[in-house]
Amino acid sequence: MFRDDERTRVIEEVGGLARLGSLAAELASEAGGERVMLVSDPGVAAAGHADRAAEVMRAAGLEVALHVDVAENPSSDDVAKAAAAAQAFGPVLYVAVGGGSAIDTAKGANFVEVCGGRMEDYRGHDTATAPLRPLIAVPTTAGTGSEVQSFALVGDGETGAKMACGDPSAAPRVALLDPELTMTMPRRVTAMTGLDTLAHAVESAVARPRDPSTDGRSRVYGGAAFGLVSAGLPCVLEAPEDVDARARMMRASALAGLAIEHAMLGVAHSMANPLTRHHGVPHGLAVGVTLPHVVRFNAADDSVEGDMIRRTYAELASAAGLAGEGDRGLAEALAGRCAELLALADLGTTLGALGVTSADLPALALEANEQWTARFNPRGVDAAAFEALLGAAL
Ligand SMILES: [Fe+2]
Structure with a gap:
């Protein structure tokens, strides 16, 4: 386990997904609610990881909505869909289970749901107009590093060019690194x-x-x-x-x-x-x-x-x-x-x-x-x- 002196608590544990329930319950209770928006992608969901994550959080007394409509290189349109799902559900906490695409989509949805507008409005850093909701990142690949970053990389809806959209409050509060989740990667x-x-x-x-x-x-x-x-x-x-x-x-x-x-x-x-x-x-x-x-x-x-x-x-x-x-x-x-x-x-x-x-x-x-x-x-x-x-x- 290590912790940077800034924002994200990094937890490394084989089988650590089992702890997601108590970690999520703690942050949800801090935020004064029990609704969790779980963002994943179709491949990770097919491997069973999204259902497992939802299960352990429900067992901890949380209400979970699952959004798996995540593209490989997410665009602002993908973010808009996730944000609309979140707006309808009203979460107090986001959890992303997947690779960089799922984590970045969750970050993007957090921006748009909380601050309004579109992803394009949040290019650059320190761009959130209100503090974002807490996010727990559970990576299923070992590659992007998005699990500890305050940026979301999202494609511009029109040109496809990658936009970096960041804010200190967009950084995950917890990065839960469970190496068992990466074993299913081809x-x-x-x-x-x-x-x-x-x-x-x-x-x-x-x-x-x-x-x-x-x-x-x-x-x-x-x-x-x-x-x-x-x-x-x-x-x-x-x-x-x-x-x-x-x-x-x-x-x-x-x-x-x-x-x-x-x-x-x-x-x-x-x-x-x-x-x-x-x-x-x-x-x-x-x-x-x-x-x-x-x-x-x-x-x-x-x-x-x-x-x-x-x-x-x-x-x-x-x-x-x-x-x-x-x-x-x-x-x-x-x-x-x-x-x-x-x-x-x-x-x-x-x-x-x-x-x-x-x-x-x-x-x-x-x-x-x-x-x-x-x-x-x-x-x-x-x-x-x-x-x-x-x-x-x-
Ligand atoms: Fe890269």
Whole structure:
């Protein structure tokens, strides 16, 4: 069990879903009611996790409404549907059981139900016009980190572009990490969410801080998450029933999520959005394929910031037991390890293998350069740099 000094109480426990009833009852009673809006997705519901969650909460005396109409990359329309269901029911507490899509939909519904309007009204941070209702996040994947974040990532209803909508009160009050819930993930999902966690750890460790007063935390959280993924991802791919390895991946996801909360991300994520939108490359795979090239690009920075970037990469590599000569050698070892983990995922290691051609690169580069994450990358980028990066990953 660990707790960041901010908002979310993180509980790690094998079989911990059984505690959801008492945790929810406590927060509902604090909020002065007993109605809980449970948000999940069809796949997680089919695996039985949503019904289990509803059962343990009903056994604790709560009234539960279940909303499972959640899309894989939720848009503001999906959020509007969940918010309408919540408005009709009148919850005092939200519970999300699922991957990032379910958690982000619950956060979005919380914004719209409490503050009115549409998701588009809450872009940015500190945008809630009233304190949101408490939320318990119960992740069933180990990847997004949304379980500890104050942001919801939701697609703009018209353009499809990802909007980050955040508020301190949107962060889950409790993140309940039960590794048993991740055992039902297909191998492909385990691999892609694992690569996403890897990219979160490595990108946030060097990203420009959102708030200079918390500079340094992202390096600590990101570094810890990288070590857990470097050791844990091969284990969960080889032995999906290994509950200890599953627990390490869940912890990595939450730690990397906290790192993002302090420092955002970088250009692997900037390139991922257009790759997903225009070429259907799943998010985790898109960041996984470009990440080794991003590490090499950042490590080659010759400006004064380059030394710091290489130092941080070297720290990550050393802490995970990788070997290399000097900071440059260790940074290369880090890039190499990212490439090894991508190869182990066995889902393709180049953009070419995923259907992207050289003719696609200029448009992808332009769109990547417009993503908000690009501004947090430690080395400055422009469209030409993006085209070179995409070309290296081709
Ligand atoms: Fe990501």
